[in-house]
Amino acid sequence: MAWDLKSDRPIYAQLIEQIQLRIVSGSYPPGEKLPSVRDMAADASVNPNTMQRALMELENEGLLYSQRTSGRFVTEDVEKIMEAKNRLAMDVIEEFLEKMESLGYSTAQTVDLLKQAKEGKV
Amino acid sequence: MLSKLLKYEWKATARFFLPIYGLLFAMAVASRISWLFSEVDNVWNRVLEITLLMGYIFMFGGVFVATFLVIAYRFYKNMFTDEGYLTFTLPVSVGNLLTSKLIIAFIWSVFSTIIAVFSIVILMLGYVQFDTIFQQLGMVWDELVRAMAEYAPHSWLILTEGILLVILALIASILRIFASFAVGQLTGKHKVLLAIGAYFGFGVVEQFFGLTVLMITPYLNYREVFPDAYGIVTGEIVLLVLLIVQLVVTAIYGVVTWVLMKRNVNLQ
């Protein structure tokens, strides 16, 4: 999974999203140890301080936890990960609905359209 | 840090000098060997002999020219070209930098002289009885000592003064090269051109200064200056004055270089 940091929003915010995405998608599975800050920063080609800031924020959210000696890990609390996943899903849905609305579809019409698309009728 | 600077200065210059010395020896040996066949009367033999001897003479002068050029080139290259960006960001003092370059340049100058003399010995092998030469040299030396005893009672003083004078003159001639580059880099552009100008400028000033002192010396009433100098005659005094002049000249070159490099380095 490549890092995508092309938006003009703050880099640490983009990093938070990307790491969240990796956690909920399972590419960083629950309980797994993360690479060092320096390695992650080098991998994403970002400033280590910025990476550190993003990781701290995710720790505050509870998605990551750190053990003083052995490093930083993904939480084992699957519910917590599910919550984050739902939140991300809601964001995607909201954005999608907004776009559909600007195309002139009501929510009900959008749902219908979705079903048709799923059945391959469109 | 000085010892480390000396080490790298030595390495950086040895790669020029060793081949030059090697070439001089090779020419001396080749020349000497060509004479072994001089009985064979053949035009080509003569041509070969003359060519080799010319080559040797050329290399003999070349050693001294090359010594001068390598010292100048190394100083300029290491201080005022791109390499200067590293040289001047090393955690060493300007004094240490200059000292290391001066010491190594001095050593090579002495080596070049010794090597040149040695090459003559090679050329002369088998033609001269070296023991007779040494004998004759010994006689000349005895004569010199006798003459000095007669005209200059403190011959050890004259000898010391003489040696010091040669050493100082050599140091001054090296520092003159350094000072010229230190002046040359002041403008930023045309560094080398200005350095060459400065080199000749220094020469003119030095000549003028030296000649003035030499012309004044005989008129000095040195017994007033050195009331205890009873018995010391003009020879020692003239040498002493020359020594002081040389010391001043050397010090001026050293200080000019040091101050300019310390305060006015502007690598552009």
Place this chain on the structure above:
Amino acid sequence: MNPILECRNLNKHFQGTIALQNINLQVPRGRIVGLLGPNGSGKTTLIKLANGLLQPSAGQILIDGMAPGIETKRIVSYLPERTYLSEWMTVRQVIDFFADFYADFNRDKAYDMLTRLGLQSTARLKTLSKGTKEKVQLILVMSREAQLYLLDEPIGGVDPAARDYILHTIIGNYNPNATVIISTHLISDIENVLDDVIFISRGEIVLQSNVDDIRETQGKTVDALFREVFRC
């Protein structure tokens, strides 16, 4: 603690032309800072002054509270915008040279990076391409455990692969207590790597700010802001 780099009313002119004018600046420790400005804006002059390769016309430049000298040269690692190594030396010899003169030089680190680059330590520098020589120089500079790294145009004129290599080397060797100052006019390439940026224009500082602050308050990238500030 002193800021690692400080300028107080720093001025520099060259024979009538003004290169830097009244620079007042403080750069803290532990940051990666972009010194950004178009060509000829005074970036290189500022970096050379910090290295003692140029002398100020007026004002002061201080490294860890000291004017440039032997003490500051011990803690500053400098990458100039040109190759400054002796061509006749081998890679091993230049490593020995750095190890001899800089107490903070980490020989193992240097050899490790050279091996990864596939470079023989017996190779003479004159046999290397310009790009490889620049990489060797960067490796030497980043193998020091210095307090201030001054990198003058490290990514100017290199291809994207080399640029990635250079940025990875800088990040990979970054020590959280040290400050790295990178001068460049190619902002989009290094924007993500920077904590802070300093905009310099015609010898004057026009902006000093945090990268994410700019993105948050202005809603645009530093590159976009730079293009606005320096629009011709």
